[in-house]
Amino acid sequence: MGNVTNFAVETSVASAEAAIVVVIGEMDAFTTPQVKAAMLQMLDEGHRFLIVNLERALYLDSTALGALVGGLKRAREKGGDLRLVAPTPRIMRLLEITRLSKVFSIDATNEEASAHLQPERMSA
């Protein structure tokens, strides 16, 4: 079956060690593997700091949360970190229900997240 969910993941490089992963659409059991693969690819390419932008993420389920936690753990294993950017009020409520609002660092913009990730090394 093709892309029936209008879902997309976009990646970009913020610096030698940091990458931005933008989630667009509904992240569920079907679409989450795409985000997981994008995060792993960025980590494998040497970007140990991940910024996951959720500004255009319309929906997250527990599978999505598990993948984000996995990304955080993989990043930390490499001495890095993962920060979330601009979750919608609904996704923020999900993070609070599941207590993950205390696990993830959350920023309003990519720039704000970048500033928290090894600021002396960030050029973007």
Place this chain on the structure above:
Amino acid sequence: MSEEQNKCLMLTLPNDPVYAVLLRKFVTWVAMMEHFDVKAIEDIEWAVDEAFTNALQHGVPAGAGLEVVTICIYPKTDSLEITVHDAGDGFDPEIIKCRHEEDARDCEFDLAECGRGLDLIAASMDDLQYDRVPDGTRVRMVKHRRKDAEGA
């Protein structure tokens, strides 16, 4: 059985996660038509989606071919009752919270990569029940209508 109890909106889906989005649209539409408020609709959507995902992950017997998950929505005067029925042998909700040793250890630190679905269902719905039935497992969830949300 009363006429209200008989009114059921049913959706039968293959055990494929691609259909999760269809299920969410379906249940959201029903909840909107039943005049639940926005927050309640979000809760119902989460709960049904998580129950469907659980059915995909735990409900289909090993080695089985194409199985289906059946979702029934019963609109009632003061609530919405939803059942999610699969052909699996069922599961222990306490056990599947952390199936893997690594995740079991990480649960203490909120770093588990699985097990939040049941918590999310419980937090989203007013009543939750797991039943073993002769042909599988059925999750029954109820969301009560808040009186001050009527017509919202």
